[in-house]
Amino acid sequence: xxxxxxxxxxxxxxxxxxxxxxxxxxxxxxxxxxxxxxxxxxxxxxxxxxxxxxxxxxxxxxxxxxxxxxxxxxxxxxxxxxxxxxxxxxxxxxxxxxxxxxxxxxxxxxxxxxxxxxxxxxxxxxxxxxxxxxxxxxxxxxxxxxxxxxxxxxxxxxxxxxxxxxxxxxxxxxxxxxxxxxxxxxxxxxxxxxxxxxxxxxxxxxxxxxxxxxxxxxxxxxxxxxxxxxxxxxxxxxxxxxxxxxxxxxxxxxxxxxxxxxxxxxxxxxxxxxxxxxxxxxxxxxxxxxxxxxxxxxxxxxxxxxxxxxxxxxxxxxxx
Amino acid sequence: xxxxxxxxxxxxxxxxxxxxxxxxxxxxxxxxxxxxxxxxxxxxxxxxxxxxxxxxxxxxxxxxxxxxxxxxxxxxxxxxxxxxxxx
Numbered sequence: 001x002x003x004x005x006x007x008x009x010x011x012x013x014x015x016x017x018x019x020x021x022x023x024x025x026x027x028x029x030x031x032x033x034x035x036x037x038x039x040x041x042x043x044x045x046x047x048x049x050x051x052x053x054x055x056x057x058x059x060x061x062x063x064x065x066x067x068x069x070x071x072x073x074x075x076x077x078x079x080x081x082x083x084x085x086x087x088x089x090x091x092x093x094x095x096x097x098x099x100x101x102x103x104x105x106x107x108x109x110x111x112x113x114x115x116x117x118x119x120x121x122x123x124x125x126x127x128x129x130x131x132x133x134x135x136x137x138x139x140x141x142x143x144x145x146x147x148x149x150x151x152x153x154x155x156x157x158x159x160x161x162x163x164x165x166x167x168x169x170x171x172x173x174x175x176x177x178x179x180x181x182x183x184x185x186x187x188x189x190x191x192x193x194x195x196x197x198x199x200x201x202x203x204x205x206x207x208x209x210x211x212x213x214x215x216x217x218x219x220x221x222x223x224x225x226x227x228x229x230x231x232x233x234x235x236x237x238x239x240x241x242x243x244x245x246x247x248x249x250x251x252x253x254x255x256x257x258x259x260x261x262x263x264x265x266x267x268x269x270x271x272x273x274x275x276x277x278x279x280x281x282x283x284x285x286x287x288x289x290x291x292x293x294x295x296x297x298x299x300x301x302x303x304x305x306x307x308x309x310x311x312x313x314x315x316x317x318x319x320x
Numbered sequence: 321x322x323x324x325x326x327x328x329x330x331x332x333x334x335x336x337x338x339x340x341x342x343x344x345x346x347x348x349x350x351x352x353x354x355x356x357x358x359x360x361x362x363x364x365x366x367x368x369x370x371x372x373x374x375x376x377x378x379x380x381x382x383x384x385x386x387x388x389x390x391x392x393x394x395x396x397x398x399x400x401x402x403x404x405x406x407x
Contacts, residue, residue, distance in 0.1 A: 088374075095377045103381040110405045111381045117403055118373055118380075121364065127374040163371075170372045177357040184350035188343045203379045207372075 002297055003320050009256050009294035010318045014040050016225045016255065018137060018147045018217070020161070023229035024239045025153040028260040030057040031305045032229045032298070033150035035314040041077035042315070045145040049073070050136065051081045052129060052151050061306050074308075078144070084125035087132045092119045130163050137224075138213040158246045161226075164215040165250065168208060175204045218252055225255030228290075232259060232282035241289055256294040259286055264299050351393070358386055365401065 013019060013036065021033035030053065037049040051058040051066055058081065059066045064073050066081035073079040092115060099111050118124070136147060151157040182198045218224055226247055230236040244254050262283070263276055287295070298317050305314060361383055363370040370376075376383065388406035391399055399406050 091374065092377070095380075098378060099381055107381045107384065110384055114380055114384070114404060115377050118377055121373065123369070123371065124374050127371070131374075167372055167375070170370070171375070174357065174360055174372065174376075177353060177360060181350050181353035181357055184346050184353060188347050188350070200379045200382050204375075207375045 003317070006296045006298075006318055007320050009296050010036070010039065012294060013225065013227065013255055014043070014045065014146065014319075015223075016146065017142075017221075017223040018149070018225070019255070020149045020151055020157065020224075020226045021229060022151050022157045022226060022243060023153070023258075024236045027229050027231045027236050028258075028298075028305075029153075029229045030061060030150050031311070031314060032227070032258050032260060033148050034058060034061050034311055035318055036227075037077060037146075037148040038074070038308075038311055039315040039319040040146050040148075041074060043319075044076065046076055046078075046143065048078045048080060048136075048144040048147045050133075050147060050149045051079070052084075052133075052149065053081075054083065056081065058150060061311055063307055082129055082132050084129040088119060088124050088128035091128050091131060092116075126160065126163075130160055133160070134210060134214045137217050138210065158243055158250070161218060161247070161252055162250050164211045164218070168211050168215070171204050171208045171211070175201055175208070178204070219250070222253075225253050227256050227258060228254055228293075229258040229260055230286070231261045232279045232286060234282070237282060237286060237289065244290065244293075254293050256296055257286070257290045258296045258298060259283065260298045261300045262297055354386065355390060358383070358390055362387075 019033075019036065021029045021036075023029045030051070034049065037047050041047040048070065049058065049066075056066070058079065062073055062079070064079070066073070066079040068081060068083050068086055070078045070080045095115060096112060099115070100108050103111065133149070136142075151160070178198065178201050182201065228240050228243060230240040240257070247254055263272070263279055296318060298314060301310060301313060303310065305311060359366070360370070361376055364373065384404065384406045387404055388399070391406075394400075
């Protein structure tokens with residue numbers, strides 16, 4: 001009965017194009033994301049599993065190295081591990097190259113120093129990470145049927161997904177300010193300001209268009225969904241509930257809640273019985289608090305999950 | 321002097337007479353607006369975080385020349401900020 005419900009929910013997830021997995025640290029996001037990606041690839045979908053986790057857990061589960069460039073892990077399943085520092089470095093290098101092409105050597109020298117300084121600032125990694133994410137999410141003709149993102153713990157991810165909104169506000173403010181100044185200046189010129197468009201406004205607008213593409217993908221498209229993973233315990237329930245609220249506020253759909261590491265049936269002993277009673281209370285609470293979302297329930301294995309064999313057993317619980 | 325030339329000179333003179341003040345005000349306003357824009361770009365320097373810093377890097381050389389004009393306007397000959405070496 002449980003399996004049938006899981007399968008129904010999982011079907012709906014596999015019909016999407018982009019899935020984000022999130023949840024409190026340690027609840028099994030990576031395992032669940034990997035299991036769903038594996039299930040989809042076994043069904044013949046071309047899948048890309050993206051990890052943004054610097055702890056390399058995805059590599060550990062598959063016992064294959066996920067790298068900074070996409071590579072095939074299994075038939076139909078490609079893997080990629082986004083490294084924020086590396087992405088920041090790459091972005092900076094690109095910018096420098098562009099600057100070198102457009103400006104005089106003296107200017108390039110001065111700008112280079114400034115760019116290096118800016119690159120060392122906190123938060124640059126986040127923006128670079130988001131930039132890479134953007135490229136994957138907004139890709140027009142993706143080579144993949146399904147992209148699964150295994151993201152960092154909840155707070156960070158939600159902040160990352162709210163970024164288009166925040167960045168857009170900033171870019172709009174900057175653009176408006178600059179444009180006003182340029183317009184005033186143009187009126188006072190003899191040619192009435194029939195100049196070429198202001199390069200700063202042009203650059204900001206290019207950025208804005210890319211952010212809009214991501215936002216449309218995240219918010220408006222029905223083929224993007226967020227999956228929240230939790231275990232039947234107090235703290236994960238609270239954190240997940242807050243995350244669901246924040247995502248709803250950002251307009252991002254939560255497709256399903258995965259209730260992970262549920263106790264198996266039919267064990268004995270006082271300790272087990274007590275745990276089981278408590279779990280039932282929490283399971284009812286989860287059913288109540290996340291009643292608008294699909295729920296996928298995964299029972300604990302007798303061992304931890306790493307290696308393809310055990311991952312397949314989780315996959316089997318999700319999709320049968 | 322040809323009639324058309326005279327006509328154009330009179331037009332320019334009238335334009336200067338009526339619009340001089342107006343254009344001066346506009347120019348001053350443009351400068352002020354752009355200074356505010358620069359401040360928004362360089363907010364880190366006054367201790368406020370700016371999330372789009374990374375995106376502004378591509379236009380940094382443009383910002384540098386704007387910054388140069390700004391400190392000259394403020395009556396400072398060389399760049400007053402050690403990190404920003406525009407001149």
